Amino acid sequence: MTQPLLQVQDLHTVFSTKEGQVKAVDGVSFELNVGETLGIVGESGCGKSVTALSIMRLQRPGRIVGGKVMFKGQDLTRISEYEMREIRGREIAMIFQDPMTSLNPVYRVGWQVGEPTRVHNGWDAKKAFSSAVSMLGRVGIPSAASRAKDYPHQFSGGMRQRAMIAMGLTTTPHVLIADEPTTALDVTIQAQILDLLRDVNREFGTATILITHNLGVVAGMCQRLIVMYAGKIVEAGPTADVFAHPKHPYTWSLLRSIPRLDAETHEPLKPIEGLPPNLVDLPGGCAFHPRCAFRVEKCSRDVPSLLRVGDTQQAACWVTQSGTELKGG
Amino acid sequence: MIGPSRVAELEMPAAGIETAGSRPAQSYWNESWERLRANRIGMAAGTLILVMAVIAVMAPVFSLVLTHYQPQTINLLETFAKPGAGHLLGSDELGRDTLTRLIWGARVSLGVAFLTVAMSLTLGTTLGMVAGYYGGWIDDVLMRLVDTVLAIPAIFLFILMSILFRPNAFTLAAIIASVGWGTVARLVRGEVLSVKQRDFIVATRSIGARDSRLMVRHLLPNVLPVLIVAASLGVGQIILVEAALDFLGLGIQPPTPSWGNMLTNAQSYFFRSGWLVALPGITIFITVLASNLFGNAIRDAFDPRLKS
Amino acid sequence: MLAKYVARRILASIVVVLGVTLITLILMDRTRGAYVPGIDFNPSLRPEDVARLRADLGLDRPFYVWYLSWIWGVLHGDFGHSMIDGSTVTSHILDRLPNTLELTVTAILIGMVFAIPVGVIGALRRGSKTDHSLTVVSVAGFAVPQFWMGLMLILIFSVTLEQHGLPWLPSSGAFSPFNGGDILDRLQHLILPATVLSFFYVSTWSRFIRSSMLEVLSQDYIRTARAKGMSERRVVYLHGLRNALIPLITLVGLELPGLVSGGLVVEVVFGWPGIGKLAFERAIQYDYSTVMGVTFFAALLVIAGNLIADVLYGVLDPRIRFG
Numbered sequence: 001m002t003q004p005l006l007q008v009q010d011l012h013t014v015f016s017t018k019e020g021q022v023k024a025v026d027g028v029s030f031e032l033n034v035g036e037t038l039g040i041v042g043e044s045g046c047g048k049s050v051t052a053l054s055i056m057r058l059q060r061p062g063r064i065v066g067g068k069v070m071f072k073g074q075d076l077t078r079i080s081e082y083e084m085r086e087i088r089g090r091e092i093a094m095i096f097q098d099p100m101t102s103l104n105p106v107y108r109v110g111w112q113v114g115e116p117t118r119v120h121n122g123w124d125a126k127k128a129f130s131s132a133v134s135m136l137g138r139v140g141i142p143s144a145a146s147r148a149k150d151y152p153h154q155f156s157g158g159m160r161q162r163a164m165i166a167m168g169l170t171t172t173p174h175v176l177i178a179d180e181p182t183t184a185l186d187v188t189i190q191a192q193i194l195d196l197l198r199d200v201n202r203e204f205g206t207a208t209i210l211i212t213h214n215l216g217v218v219a220g221m222c223q224r225l226i227v228m229y230a231g232k233i234v235e236a237g238p239t240a241d242v243f244a245h246p247k248h249p250y251t252w253s254l255l256r257s258i259p260r261l262d263a264e265t266h267e268p269l270k271p272i273e274g275l276p277p278n279l280v281d282l283p284g285g286c287a288f289h290p291r292c293a294f295r296v297e298k299c300s301r302d303v304p305s306l307l308r309v310g311d312t313q314q315a316a317c318w319v320t321q322s323g324t325e326l327k328g329g
Numbered sequence: 330m331i332g333p334s335r336v337a338e339l340e341m342p343a344a345g346i347e348t349a350g351s352r353p354a355q356s357y358w359n360e361s362w363e364r365l366r367a368n369r370i371g372m373a374a375g376t377l378i379l380v381m382a383v384i385a386v387m388a389p390v391f392s393l394v395l396t397h398y399q400p401q402t403i404n405l406l407e408t409f410a411k412p413g414a415g416h417l418l419g420s421d422e423l424g425r426d427t428l429t430r431l432i433w434g435a436r437v438s439l440g441v442a443f444l445t446v447a448m449s450l451t452l453g454t455t456l457g458m459v460a461g462y463y464g465g466w467i468d469d470v471l472m473r474l475v476d477t478v479l480a481i482p483a484i485f486l487f488i489l490m491s492i493l494f495r496p497n498a499f500t501l502a503a504i505i506a507s508v509g510w511g512t513v514a515r516l517v518r519g520e521v522l523s524v525k526q527r528d529f530i531v532a533t534r535s536i537g538a539r540d541s542r543l544m545v546r547h548l549l550p551n552v553l554p555v556l557i558v559a560a561s562l563g564v565g566q567i568i569l570v571e572a573a574l575d576f577l578g579l580g581i582q583p584p585t586p587s588w589g590n591m592l593t594n595a596q597s598y599f600f601r602s603g604w605l606v607a608l609p610g611i612t613i614f615i616t617v618l619a620s621n622l623f624g625n626a627i628r629d630a631f632d633p634r635l636k637s
Numbered sequence: 638m639l640a641k642y643v644a645r646r647i648l649a650s651i652v653v654v655l656g657v658t659l660i661t662l663i664l665m666d667r668t669r670g671a672y673v674p675g676i677d678f679n680p681s682l683r684p685e686d687v688a689r690l691r692a693d694l695g696l697d698r699p700f701y702v703w704y705l706s707w708i709w710g711v712l713h714g715d716f717g718h719s720m721i722d723g724s725t726v727t728s729h730i731l732d733r734l735p736n737t738l739e740l741t742v743t744a745i746l747i748g749m750v751f752a753i754p755v756g757v758i759g760a761l762r763r764g765s766k767t768d769h770s771l772t773v774v775s776v777a778g779f780a781v782p783q784f785w786m787g788l789m790l791i792l793i794f795s796v797t798l799e800q801h802g803l804p805w806l807p808s809s810g811a812f813s814p815f816n817g818g819d820i821l822d823r824l825q826h827l828i829l830p831a832t833v834l835s836f837f838y839v840s841t842w843s844r845f846i847r848s849s850m851l852e853v854l855s856q857d858y859i860r861t862a863r864a865k866g867m868s869e870r871r872v873v874y875l876h877g878l879r880n881a882l883i884p885l886i887t888l889v890g891l892e893l894p895g896l897v898s899g900g901l902v903v904e905v906v907f908g909w910p911g912i913g914k915l916a917f918e919r920a921i922q923y924d925y926s927t928v929m930g931v932t933f934f935a936a937l938l939v940i941a942g943n944l945i946a947d948v949l950y951g952v953l954d955p956r957i958r959f960g
Contacts, residue, residue, distance in 0.1 A: 058863055089866030096864075101857035104876055106883070116865050167865070476649075477656030480939050482898030484913070485932040488920045489664065492928070569782050573902050576784050577917060595788050599796045606792055610785030618780035 004031035005071070005207050006055070006092075006175055012066035013047075013054045020280040024050040024062060026231035029306070032175065037201055037208045039222030039239065041215060043276060047231040048211045052177045056094055057084050072174075090120040093168035097180040099160035103152035110136070110148025113167045120171050128170075135166040139196055158189035165196060169204060176200070177209045182217060194221055215254060219243065227251050230277045230287035233306055237313030245326075247315035249292045252326045286318070294319045294326065357554075364630035371626020374619040381616060385435035392433070398426035400433040400586045409602040419604045422594070427605065430586040431612050437498065437575070437587035438616065442567045444502035445509060446560050452506065453513025454556065458544050460514065461521025472518070475511040483508045487570070491579040501580050505570055509563070516559055520552045558632050561624035565617040572613050588613050639951055646947045650940050657936045658711075662704050665929050716930035721922055726930030729915055734897070737904070737911030741896045743831040745889065748838025753885075755839065756846025757878065763851065771843065778840030787833045787906035794829060809908030830907040834900055838892070845888060849881040856880075890946025894939035 013025035024047045032038050040048045053059040055069050057076060069076040071092070076084065088094075093116075096102045104112060113136060114128035123131070129148065137144035139162040152160060161181060168176055178197060182190035198221060201208050210221055218225050218239060225242055227235040227250065235248035246252040253272045274291035277283065283290050289299035298318050309315040320326065366372060384391060392399055398416075404424030412419045418428040460471040490504045524530065525548070533547055574580035575589025583590055591609040598605040710717070716726040755775075759768045794806045807826050853859065854877050862876045863869075892899070901913030908914070912931060919927040 056864060058860065085866045085868060087866065088864055094864040096857060096861060098857060102861045104858040104862070104880070106879055115862075115867070119865075119867060119871070164861075167861075473652055473656055476653045477660060480653050480657050480894075480943075481660065481932060481936045482895060482939055484901045485898055485916055485928075485935050488901075488916055489925075489928050489932055492920050492923060492925070493664065565780060569780075572782055573784055577902070577905060578921065592785060592788065596791075599792055603792060606788055610782060610789065613782045613785065614777075614780050617782070618777060621776065621780055 002034065005034045005036075006032040007070040008051070008055065008067070009070065010067040011051065011054060011064070011069065011077075013050055013059050013062045013064050015062045017280070022279045023231050024279070025054055027067070028228070028231075028233055029067075030226055030233065030236065032207050032209060034174075035201070035205045035207055036224065037198075037210060037222045039218035039225035040209060040211045040228060041213065041218055041225055042228035043213055045276060045279065046228040048228050049179050051228070052094065052179055052209065052211055055177065056088055056092060057081075058088075058094075086120070089116045089168075089173075090171045091173050092175040092177065093171070093173040094177040094179065095161075095164045095168050095181055098184045099157060099164050100152070100184070102164060103160060105152055108149055108151055109155065109163050112152075113148070113163060113170060116167065116171045131170060132166070135170050136163060139163070139166045139169075139200075140192075141166075157185050158192060161185060161189075161193050162196060165193075165200065169200060169206065172204060172206075174207060175209065176206045177211070179211045180213070181210070183212070183214075190217070197221065215258060227254075230279065230282060232287065232316065233314075234288065234317070235313065235315045236306065237310075241310070241312050245310070245313075247309040247313045247320045247326070248288075248317045249294045249319070249326060250288050251315075253291075253293070286316070294324070361554075361631045365626055368626040368629060371623055371629070374622035374626065377619040378616070378623055381435055381619075382439055384432055385439050388433045388436055392429055398429040400425065400430045401584050402426070409598075409605070411602070412604060418608055419602060421591070421605055422598065422601070425586075427591075427608055430591060431588065431609065434586045434588040434591060434609070434612070435616075437581050437585065438568050438571060438589075438613070441498050441502050441505070441571045441581075442564055444499065445505045445567050445571070446564060448502055448506035449509035449513050449563075450556060450560060453510035454517050454549075454552070456510070457514035457517025458521055458548060458552070461518035462525065462540070462544055462548065468518070471514070475514050478508060479511045481508075483570070484573075487574055488577075488579055491574065496574075496580055496582070498581065501571065501574065505567060505574075509567070512563075513556070513559060516555055517552055520555050521548055524548055524551045554631050558624075558628045561627040562621070564624060565620040568613065568617050568620065642951050643948055646944055650944050653940055654937065657933065657940070658704075658708060661929060661933050661936070662700075662707060665925065666700060711933070716934055717926045719919070719924050719927045721919075721924045721927075726927050726934070729927065730912065730931065730934055733910055733912045733915050736909060737897055737900055737913060740827070740830055740834065740904070740909055740911060741900050743827060744834035744900070745838060745892060745896075747831060747835035748842055749885075749889065751835070751839045752842035753846055753882075755843035757850055757873075759843065759847040760850035760854065761873065768847075775840045775844050778836050781836065783833055783837065784902045784906050786836065787830065787903055790829050790833060791907070830900075830903050830909055833906075834903050842885065842888060846881060846885060849884050850877060853877050853881040887946070887950055890942075890949055893946050894942030896942060897938045898935045 008031070009029050011025050011028045012023065015022045015024055026047070028047070028051055030038070040051065042048045050059055050062060054062070054064055055076065057064070064077050067077065071087070074083075076087070103109070110129050110132045114123075114125070114132035117123045117131055118125065118128040121128075133144045133148045136148055141147055141159055141162055147155070147159075152163075155163060165176075165178075165181075176197075181197065182193050185193060194217060197208060197210070200206060210218065212218060222239050224237065225239045226233050227242075227248065229250050235242060235246065235251045237247070242251060243255065246255055250272075253270070256270045257272060259269060272291055273293075277287050283300070285298070285300040285302055286292070286295075286304050289295045292299065294317075296319060302318070304316040304318050304321065306314050306316040307321055309317070309320050315321065402425060404420070407415065407420050407424040408422055410416045410420040410424075412427075416426050416428065418426075418431065420426055421430070456471055456475075460468040486508060487504055490507070491501070494500050494504070496504070530547060571580060572587070572589035575587045576592050578590070578593055581587040581590060583593075588609045592606065595606045707717075714727055716730065718725055719729075755771055759771045762768050798806070806829055854873070859872060859876060862872045867876070897912050900909070900911060901917065903909065904911045904914040905917050912935065916928055916931045919931070
């Protein structure tokens with residue numbers, strides 16, 4: 001068994017706010033293997049972005065207060081800022097949701113795409129620029145040589161996101177973290193970007209963590225997926241298995257709330273009851289229990305841990321851990 | 330029947346951090362007042378200004394009761410006195426009591442400032458509203474007019490006008506306001522343009538309200554916050570400009586004391602009394618500082634654009 | 638496109654210029670019948686000469702004729718003649734303009750040199766004691782009357798130092814009339830007035846830079862730069878400051894128009910032989926035409942300055958250049 005590339009072990013990140021302390025990441029553990037595509041799914045505020053930022057140590061003003069992030073034998077939460085900077089952008093790259101605001105408006109795109117290689121690899125400006133141009137070409141930007149001299153505002157949304165991806169790949173990192181890469185884009189462009197990410201994963205062998213709230217995105221892209229809720233992982237497993245037989249009521253409800261082509265017509269959609277949790281004032285026991293159709297008494301008292309349920313999946317649910325199947329009308 | 334529609338994405342209202350307990354909604358004015366009151370520095374500054382205004386108004390009383398001098402009483406035996414028993418803050422080259430003159434000078438500075446603000450706000454708001462509301466060529470003409478007035482450097486215009494018109498408190502205020510109204514007009518016009526689009530204006534129009542009614546009763550209250558902020562931030566500048574004009578001898582003329590004209594001959598005081606040079610300036614500084622701080626506090630409390 | 642943008646600005650400027658001429662001359666009109674020192678009641682002039690001189694100064698012609706001939710004159714660089722000694726306003730302007738520019742440009746440079754670091758430090762050390770003290774100084778600087786500050790600096794650095802036998806700074810003029818005129822001498826004369834003038838800039842600009850930096854540093858592209866593993870120095874200065882300074886250019890640009898007039902009070906206090914002092918000297922002698930000519934000239938510069946600032950901004954912001 002090869003070592004996993006990235007291991008997040010019991011990570012805890014908190015934010016101090018006026019209303020109290022928010023445990024944005026509350027004991028999250030997962031692994032990423034070489035060349036793998038992992039999806040992290042959840043609604044806004046569940047902690048998926050903060051998890052990614054914590055891996056990159058960009059979680060400020062939050063604080064990492066516990067756990068480890070093992071990467072190539074080092075614990076990223078403990079190394080110095082200087083060492084972390086060597087890793088950021090070079091070994092682990094991250095791209096963000098809104099390409100419009102994520103690119104610096106006053107520098108040419110080619111210059112920005114070439115910056116990681118100038119700083120990390122020590123390449124001179126010319127070499128970095130031409131490498132940037134070729135990378136821009138590979139991510140599908142036409143006339144890359146001349147477009148590289150343009151400024152971000154001259155690019156369309158989709159092209160900007162491609163440029164961001166190019167920027168992340170110039171140093172051929174081991175891991176690419178994509179935080180909601182398609183959310184800010186038109187639906188048709190979304191598909192193109194996802195295709196690009198898939199190609200990149202295949203061609204460069206870059207392990208990818210794809211963060212999204214869109215189950216549809218995950219379905220086509222990721223081999224494995226993690227579902228987060230209120231700062232914790234509630235389910236994990238191979239994508240196909242999770243979709244076929246979800247082992248956590250939250251995942252189960254999510255999948256049922258999506259309109260399906262093969263559903264009976266006139267069947268009402270089933271939204272999840274209740275409101276998202278208040279992270280300062282979480283319910284006792286399992287955070288999802290107030291909205292859960294399967295809850296039992298134990299759920300309001302004890303917090304379930306993420307345990308093996310079935311052959312390939314894990315779920316943090318008393319009900320499924322005790323063998324009950326999730327079915328319902 | 331299709332039930333409540335659900336989109337494929339989990340686009341639920343952001344879990345975010347909800348406030349533990351929600352406070353009852355308050356009116357804009359109440360909320361703003363509360364914010365103002367909470368700002369201690371601002372309130373202190375505002376109180377200081379208020380105190381000064383009271384002193385200014387009651388100057389004759391102070392003369393009688395506190396200092397026992399009139400501002401123009403000359404006493405050639407006590408020139409350039411150091412601050413002390415006879416003259417609390419010293420005396421000037423003609424033996425006039427400095428403290429008394431400073432108190433009377435407050436009347437000038439604060440009075441002219443007040444007049445100026447009143448005039449610029451009135452003219453600026455009226456023209457700004459008309460320009461913003463009617464748009465079209467009226468707007469173009471008025472805005473070109475503003476551009477033109479603002480193109481002439483203020484200080485030159487002031488100098489020119491003060492030699493063309495005899496400066497007393499009113500004309501001085503009018504002179505300074507003749508430039509000030511422009512900025513106010515632009516500001517008001519901007520606000521009107523954005524408020525004009527809002528539904529309630531269209532609704533009011535549709536029930537047949539007259540233009541003037543619309544402008545006064547509906548647009549004006551919405552424009553007011555920005556005006557308040559602009560006015561309170563501008564007062565300090567006005568006081569400085571007025572003092573500078575007095576200093577140059579182009580504003581309030583001696584023997585009427587004003588903080589500015591008390592410094593007109595300062596260069597000749599250097600060897601006789603440093604106090605005479607320092608005191609009026611310090612007074613101006615404190616007043617303007619207080620006014621700026623209060624203005625900032627008002628802006629922090631009332632500016633609708635800063636509301637999250 | 639840049640060209641269209643520039644063309645539009647120029648057109649707007651011309652309109653404003655015309656407006657200014659109108660205002661100027663309407664004001665001037667008030668003085669046309671007025672007493673003219675140097676001419677009326679001058680015992681050495683015969684009545685015919687008085688009438689002729691008055692006619693020369695155009696005081697008795699109908700308004701529109703006067704207006705047009707004035708415009709004509711301006712287009713040829715003739716800004717009028719003094720009512721006192723008949724000297725041309727243009728010659729005075731040419732004489733004094735370099736001095737004023739020397740003073741105001743220096744003040745702006747000093748302003749930038751001090752405001753940028755102060756603002757950046759305030760932003761980087763936000764909330765600290767350093768930040769608070771700097772803010773206090775800035776706020777205070779905004780409230781100090783320029784003329785008074787000038788007087789106090791003269792009192793301290795000229796008079797008091799001299800009284801105590803210490804080397805002191807000169808308090809008036811741009812250079813010493815006797816053995817002065819060299820760089821060092823000019824610099825000595827320049828320090829005090831330039832400092833007074835720059836004080837306002839440092840106060841306002843530093844606060845502005847501070848808030849601009851804070852805003853820029855919270856932008857997404859800063860997060861991207863950090864995610865790319867850039868050093869904090871690089872992130873703050875190369876990525877951050879470069880963006881934060883753009884609005885400062887606008888602010889500095891806003892001062893360009895005031896380059897000629899802004900120093901008036903300082904010039905008077907320090908006896909600096911510039912345009913402002915010229916206007917003042919002539920004003921107290923009721924030399925209306927000179928004051929008018931100078932005012933108009935200053936207004937022209939304001940309009941030109943605004944135009945240049947707009948164009949500069951267009952050049953610097955790639956969004957306008959290639960938009």
